[in-house]
Amino acid sequence: ESEMDVENGFYRQVDVGAHAHYIVAFFVLVIGTVGVTGNALVMYAFFCDKKLRTPPNFFIMNLAVSDFLMAITQSPIFFVNSLYKGWIFGETGCKMYAFCGALFGITSMINLLAISIDRYIVITKPLQAIGWTSKRRTCHIILLVWLYSLAWSLAPLLGWSSYIPEGLMTSCTWDYVTSTPANKSYTLMLCCFVFFIPLGIISYCYLCMFLAIRHASRDVQKLGSQVRKSTLIQQQSIKTEWKLAKIAFVVIIVFVLSWSPYACVTLIAWAGYGSILNPYSKAVPAVIAKASAIYNPFIYAIIHSKYR
Numbered sequence: 651e652s653e654m655d656v657e658n659g660f661y662r663q664v665d666v667g668a669h670a671h672y673i674v675a676f677f678v679l680v681i682g683t684v685g686v687t688g689n690a691l692v693m694y695a696f697f698c699d700k701k702l703r704t705p706p707n708f709f710i711m712n713l714a715v716s717d718f719l720m721a722i723t724q725s726p727i728f729f730v731n732s733l734y735k736g737w738i739f740g741e742t743g744c745k746m747y748a749f750c751g752a753l754f755g756i757t758s759m760i761n762l763l764a765i766s767i768d769r770y771i772v773i774t775k776p777l778q779a780i781g782w783t784s785k786r787r788t789c790h791i792i793l794l795v796w797l798y799s800l801a802w803s804l805a806p807l808l809g810w811s812s813y814i815p816e817g818l819m820t821s822c823t824w825d826y827v828t829s830t831p832a833n834k835s836y837t838l839m840l841c842c843f844v845f846f847i848p849l850g851i852i853s854y855c856y857l858c859m860f861l862a863i864r865h866a867s868r869d870v871q872k873l874g875s876q877v878r879k880s881t882l883i884q885q886q887s888i889k890t891e892w893k894l895a896k897i898a899f900v901v902i903i904v905f906v907l908s909w910s911p912y913a914c915v916t917l918i919a920w921a922g923y924g925s926i927l928n929p930y931s932k933a934v935p936a937v938i939a940k941a942s943a944i945y946n947p948f949i950y951a952i953i954h955s956k957y958r
Contacts, residue, residue, distance in 0.1 A: 672733075674732045678729045681944055682722075684944045685720065686718060689946070689947055691947060692946070692947050693715065706783070706788075708788045708789065708792060709761060709765045709788070710765075710950065713758060713762070713901075717754070717943035717946060720754035720758070720943040721943045723747070723751070724751050724821075724940050727743070731819075732818070732820045744822040745806075745807060745813045745822070747813075748806070749806075749807060749813065751823065753800060754799075755939065756799035757795060757796055757799040759845065759905065760795045760844065762898070762902050763848040763851060764795055765902075766851065766856065767851070767855060768788075769855065771783075772891045773888060773895060774858050774859060776888070802840060802844055806824050806825070812833075814828075817936050818929050818930075818933045819929075826915075834920055837916055837917075841916060845913055856895070859895055866888060897949065900953065901946055905945075908941055909939050911938050912939040915927060
């Protein structure tokens with residue numbers, strides 16, 4: 651079996667200096683530590699404080715859960731492999747690791763999509779939103795988010811593309827390097843359905859919210875003082891909703907920035923220019939993408955008054 655594995659190039663090591671592995675190990679260690687503690691604190695706050703348990707915050711909680719799981723499943727393994735300068739956990743380990751990375755990464759992205767749609771409905775259609783934002787419905791949506799992500803991350807285990815070591819061979823992901831029809835179709839569909847299309851919908855939601863709020867504040871200025879009072883109350887509630895939308899906006903921008911290099915590398919390989927990518931140009935985006943799990947607790951801590 652070991653002979654076959656070597657032949658498949660499964661355990662092949664990349665010829666880079668030891669320092670490269672140690673630099674990666676250092677960053678992965680920091681990302682892991684911060685990601686686990688930061689997201690654990692957000693979960694802790696959510697469980698301790700009843701005031702935080704509102705439907706919109708369920709999404710934030712779900713994001714903290716998937717980021718926490720991302721940090722705890724990816725960083726320790728990535729770190730140990732970096733110290734050993736190669737993948738040491740075998741083929742099954744690689745598949746499990748990459749599956750977790752995909753599942754929790756996709757869940758975070760689709761969860762951001764759900765947050766955007768939720769804010770969009772609450773801000774642009776406040777009357778329809780009354781029945782919409784129940785805890786039960788929010789839980790149903792969160793379940794759908796996980797199922798959608800599960801479908802995409804199971805595919806490579808069931809033969810549509812596959813999970814293999816990547817970059818400095820210390821981490822695993824779907825095979826975007828080997829140019830087969832299955833791999834190419836999976837890479838393209840994955841990029842579209844879990845990155846670009848959600849991104850388009852998110853942008854649309856935010857544009858509409860921004861315009862709706864600008865419109866509402868202009869209307870208030872035109873009204874007389876009596877009408878203004880009742881409208882001001884409505885304004886306050888819209889302001890609160892918009893505050894949450896602003897936090898979500900920062901979260902989304904940061905998330906997209908951290909996954910963009912990865913999407914670019916993947917698409918360069920998909921387009922047939924994989925030969926121009928050296929191990930570093932595949933390893934660095936992977937590390938940046940894993941770091942997407944650490945920013946959110948800071949973002950809430952800085953902007954969200956209740957979490958502070």
